[in-house]
Amino acid sequence: MAAPVRSVLPVVLLGCGGVGRHLLRHILSCRPLHANQGVAIRVLGVADSSSLLVADDLHSNGFDDALLADLCAAKSAGSPLSSLLSRGQCQLFNNPEARRKVIDTASVLGKTTGLVLVDCSATYDTVGMLKDAVDRGCCVVLANKKPLTCAYEDFEKLVSNFRRMRFESTVGAGLPVIASVTRIIASGDPVSRIVGSLSGTLGYVMSELEDGKRFSEVVKTAKSLGYTEPDPRDDLSGMDVARKALILARLLGQRISMENINVESLYPSEFGPDAMSTKDFLESGLVQLDKSIEERVKAASLKGNVLRYVCKIESTGCQVGLEELPKNSALGRLRGSDNVVEIYSRCYESAPLVIQGAGAGNDTTAAGVLADILDLQDLFHKTA
Numbered sequence: 001m002a003a004p005v006r007s008v009l010p011v012v013l014l015g016c017g018g019v020g021r022h023l024l025r026h027i028l029s030c031r032p033l034h035a036n037q038g039v040a041i042r043v044l045g046v047a048d049s050s051s052l053l054v055a056d057d058l059h060s061n062g063f064d065d066a067l068l069a070d071l072c073a074a075k076s077a078g079s080p081l082s083s084l085l086s087r088g089q090c091q092l093f094n095n096p097e098a099r100r101k102v103i104d105t106a107s108v109l110g111k112t113t114g115l116v117l118v119d120c121s122a123t124y125d126t127v128g129m130l131k132d133a134v135d136r137g138c139c140v141v142l143a144n145k146k147p148l149t150c151a152y153e154d155f156e157k158l159v160s161n162f163r164r165m166r167f168e169s170t171v172g173a174g175l176p177v178i179a180s181v182t183r184i185i186a187s188g189d190p191v192s193r194i195v196g197s198l199s200g201t202l203g204y205v206m207s208e209l210e211d212g213k214r215f216s217e218v219v220k221t222a223k224s225l226g227y228t229e230p231d232p233r234d235d236l237s238g239m240d241v242a243r244k245a246l247i248l249a250r251l252l253g254q255r256i257s258m259e260n261i262n263v264e265s266l267y268p269s270e271f272g273p274d275a276m277s278t279k280d281f282l283e284s285g286l287v288q289l290d291k292s293i294e295e296r297v298k299a300a301s302l303k304g305n306v307l308r309y310v311c312k313i314e315s316t317g318c319q320v321g322l323e324e325l326p327k328n329s330a331l332g333r334l335r336g337s338d339n340v341v342e343i344y345s346r347c348y349e350s351a352p353l354v355i356q357g358a359g360a361g362n363d364t365t366a367a368g369v370l371a372d373i374l375d376l377q378d379l380f381h382k383t384a
Contacts, residue, residue, distance in 0.1 A: 046071060106136045175357050189346050196310060207334060261317075
């Protein structure tokens with residue numbers, strides 16, 4: 001028998017790509033579990049890059065489960081949100097009106113039932129909406145890293161009411177990296193250093209190089225397995241790791257920006273997207289990187305070390321790039337596409353707190369987002 005409903009969480013979702021669709025599917029599949037916990041998640045609106053589909057009545061139960069399932073199927077098939085209008089009980093707003101409607105919804109619900117604005121997009125364009133939602137007393141949950149890595153003033157605004165803000169999935173998908181760091185800090189134990197392998201793609205590439213495989217061969221295999229972006233340079237540039245490092249550094253109180261992070265790209269600028277097509281990079285550019293990478297792998301091996309692509313966050317600054325590490329360390333033992341994070345503090349000085357596990361993937365990331373939403377449930381109460 002389901003428990004009495006204690007908490008109702010109204011949700012508006014920004015972004016219905018891979019992570020957003022998996023989140024909606026998780027919400028649907030977890031209905032029985034949440035009912036037993038006395039929690040109800042009501043999805044009132046879903047936005048993609050061009051429009052917003054929103055329930056006619058913001059104080060209703062939101063979209064029914066059949067509509068949410070159809071929405072996931074429609075977006076998976078590449079259909080627009082407008083294809084669902086015939087279902088009734090919803091309205092469609094196109095940009096820029098869609099953005100204004102999100103703010104209007106935040107204004108209405110922020111003063112009454114409350115609202116969780118969930119950003120599963122991959123754009124900087126949501127920053128304004130998120131800040132407005134914070135001003136209106138709404139909660140914010142992020143899988144999108146970009147709002148936290150633009151101007152420091154924007155970061156400061158978004159985390160100004162930390163209890164209403166959750167962003168675990170921006171760094172390690174479902175891994176409890178943000179939670180662990182914030183708990184250590186809250187205990188009065190100063191974090192002195194964080195070292196992490198925060199790219200499943202680059203973790204896989206680096207561990208495969210230990211077996212004597214060529215860099216170009218490993219990158220192409222990673223692409224065929226779906227580990228890389230369509231253009232692998234998006235991963236090899238190190239910028240995704242740098243964004244995660246920036247979030248962690250800011251969490252430790254460092255008032256820095258991307259320009260302050262030393263990022264090592266695994267390809268030279270003459271092989272960049274502005275100078276070479278993805279096809280040319282894969283066919284002729286990658287192989288030209290084999291020799292230099294092989295030399296670095298061998299140099300590390302002669303010292304009993306392995307190469308890992310890591311971020312290092314210390315009081316002196318933040319660096320992202322290749323590092324030689326002992327084979328028997330947590331990062332040195334890393335194989336495959338897992339993420340590993342080592343957190344050093346007064347209590348974890350000689351033996352760091354180590355967090356390891358799947359740090360990427362739509363399913364894992366969406367599960368982390370759902371956990372973040374549920375972590376806000378004590379701020380919401382049943383309204384009907």
